[in-house]
Amino acid sequence: xxxxxxxxxxxxxxxxxxxxxxxxxxxxxxxxxxxxxxxxxxxxxxxxxxxxxxxxxxxxxxxxxxxxxxxxxxxxxxxxxxxxxxxxxxxxxxxxxxxxxxxxxxxxxxxxxxxxxxxxxxxxxxxxxxxxxxxxxxxxxxxxxxxxxxxxxxxxxxxxxxxxxxxxxxxxxxxxxxxxxxxxxxxxxxxxxxxxxxxxxxxxxxxxxxxxxxxxxxxxxxxxxxxxxxxxxxxxxxxxxxxxxxxxxxxxxxxxxxxxxxxxxxxxxxxxxxxxxxxxxxxxxxxxxxxxxxxxxxxxxxxxxxxxxxxxxxxxxxxxxxxxxxxxxxxxxxxxxxxxxxxxxxxxxxxxxxxxxxxxxxxxxxxxxxxxxxxxxxxxxxxxxxxxxxxxxxxx
Numbered sequence: 001x002x003x004x005x006x007x008x009x010x011x012x013x014x015x016x017x018x019x020x021x022x023x024x025x026x027x028x029x030x031x032x033x034x035x036x037x038x039x040x041x042x043x044x045x046x047x048x049x050x051x052x053x054x055x056x057x058x059x060x061x062x063x064x065x066x067x068x069x070x071x072x073x074x075x076x077x078x079x080x081x082x083x084x085x086x087x088x089x090x091x092x093x094x095x096x097x098x099x100x101x102x103x104x105x106x107x108x109x110x111x112x113x114x115x116x117x118x119x120x121x122x123x124x125x126x127x128x129x130x131x132x133x134x135x136x137x138x139x140x141x142x143x144x145x146x147x148x149x150x151x152x153x154x155x156x157x158x159x160x161x162x163x164x165x166x167x168x169x170x171x172x173x174x175x176x177x178x179x180x181x182x183x184x185x186x187x188x189x190x191x192x193x194x195x196x197x198x199x200x201x202x203x204x205x206x207x208x209x210x211x212x213x214x215x216x217x218x219x220x221x222x223x224x225x226x227x228x229x230x231x232x233x234x235x236x237x238x239x240x241x242x243x244x245x246x247x248x249x250x251x252x253x254x255x256x257x258x259x260x261x262x263x264x265x266x267x268x269x270x271x272x273x274x275x276x277x278x279x280x281x282x283x284x285x286x287x288x289x290x291x292x293x294x295x296x297x298x299x300x301x302x303x304x305x306x307x308x309x310x311x312x313x314x315x316x317x318x319x320x321x322x323x324x325x326x327x328x329x330x331x332x333x334x335x336x337x338x339x340x341x342x343x344x345x346x347x348x349x350x351x352x353x354x355x356x357x358x359x360x361x362x363x364x365x366x367x368x369x370x371x372x373x374x375x376x377x378x379x380x381x382x383x384x385x386x387x388x389x390x391x392x393x394x395x396x
Contacts, residue, residue: 001026001043003379005363007036008048011055011335013354022053024361027120027378032355048365051373054335055354056091056362057316058342060166060273061127061215061247063096064280065315070095073107078115082122084283085276087384088315091362091377092124092343092352094165096277099130099145102153109161116163120378124348125165128157129214132179133194134170139219140294140303140310141194149175151182158186165346168193168214171205184209189346194219195234202237206244212345213238215277216246216263217255218309239266245345247275250337251314252322253300260327269333273342274319279311317364317372324370331370 003024010020012032019036022029038045063069066084068077082093097108105128112126130141132149149169158164166189169176180190192205193214213220213234221233238244246267248255254277255263263272276282279294279301294301294310301310316338323334343353351360361379366372375385 002030002041003044003046004039004042005046005048005053005365005376006038008051008053008365010053010355011332013340013356016332019050020053022355022361022363024376024379027361027380029355029357029359029361031357051368052331052366053355054331054364054366055339055352056364056375056377057089057274057320057338058092058124058346058348058353059085059090059276059278059316060094060342060346061096061129061275062090062093062278063098063311065278065282065284067280067284069280070097070108071100071104073104073111075111075115078111078123081280085278085315086122086375086377086382088283088317089320089338089364089372089375089385090276090316091122091360091364091375092348093122094124094127094346096127096129099133099141100128101145102156105157106161109157109163112163113161120380122377124346126161126163127166127168128164129168129193132169132173132176134172134196137170137194137196137219137221139194139308140301148173149179151175151179154179154183158183158188164188166191166212169210170195170197171208171210172197172201177204177208180205180208180210184211187347192220192234192238196221197234197237199232199237199240202234202241206241211243211245213244213246215254215275216248217259218249243271245271245273245341247273247342249277249312249314250274250319250322250327251276251300251312252326253298254309254312257322257326260323261329264323264327264329264333264337269336270341270344272337273345274316274323274334274338275342276314276316276319277312278314282313283315317366317370320366321370331366335364 191212222235363376365374375382
């Protein structure tokens with residue numbers, strides 16, 4: 001079936017097309033054109049009324065939503081989380097597991113393996129946030145589960161399941177460098193997380209294949225003193241490694257707008273990815289988090305003793321809008337940080353992350369106030385994604 005989304009402000013890798021069209025054939029993009037008129041031969045046409053037509057978002061760090069958490073390890077939970085975030089513009093998602101016992105990791109991977117095989121699944125793979133983290137920077141991670149890297153354990157997960165795509169580790173831990181070399185040799189993204197590392201450890205991690213910083217500025221130190229001497233923290237070390245990418249929770253709370261602006265200017269669009277780090281309470285009627293230690297206050301999740309933030313209730317459309325309206329980043333750059341950059345980091349830019357011929361038809365429609373007006377996943381309109389009003393649909 002041929003569908004034309006026409007009369008839109010279309011974002012392409014070459015820039016904006018004003019009055020352009022995206023032509024979709026079944027689940028793929030057939031063409032992106034400069035034509036604003038309705039073409040012959042279409043089975044369906046959608047008048048975008050000048051709205052922004054941009055690639056769907058890719059969330060490379062998400063724990064839950066819709067009242068469910070990936071740690072439940074069930075197909076129902078995985079599908080509920082993915083569907084919840086899809087309605088808000090996340091057309092590709094990586095299932096994130098907080099520090100977990102090995103049996104939970106196995107069950108989550110088994111479920112993820114099964115769902116990734118389904119046609120048009122938005123679940124791209126597993127992301128392990130731990131359990132190999134620094135206890136002093138645990139944040140909301142369960143401290144009793146945190147441990148040093150165990151080669152037999154992580155090799156089993158990587159080799160016995162097909163879904164592993166990213167693993168986060170504190171690089172200063174014994175065995176972390178060796179783990180980085182191993183997992184990157186298997187095509188898995190290695191990321192620095194929940195760490196007290198200074199420059200030497202960060203540089204050693206980079207040399208071992210770690211290419212990403214997890215929720216940058218969170219659960220890691222910046223500049224500090226050790227007695228009377230000044231030390232560069234993890235933050236400054238990551239800035240010094242110019243090619244190391246970062247993900248930021250762009251809800252305007254985990255990282256304030258001034259620092260989001262600094263990240264944007266220092267790392268640039270090509271090295272900055274937006275992520276939600278969303279928990280189960282995101283877009284849920286429940287006021288209770290999956291983790292009983294967590295409360296929701298001031299528009300964010302916190303540990304009940306208020307010692308640390310504990311994930312967000314953000315969605316992809318909120319990330320883009322915050323970057324544009326609060327941080328004052330051009331829409332084009334905000335969208336690229338939500339789509340193109342994470343696609344490149346995770347190695348899926350050949351099929352997702354931009355509106356180009358032959359790629360998956362994953363599309364967001366945004367109005368001039370950066371409100372989400374519609375989502376298409378693999379060419380299919382996502383019910384419930386028209387948060388204000390649906391665009392005009394003409395069926396021939």
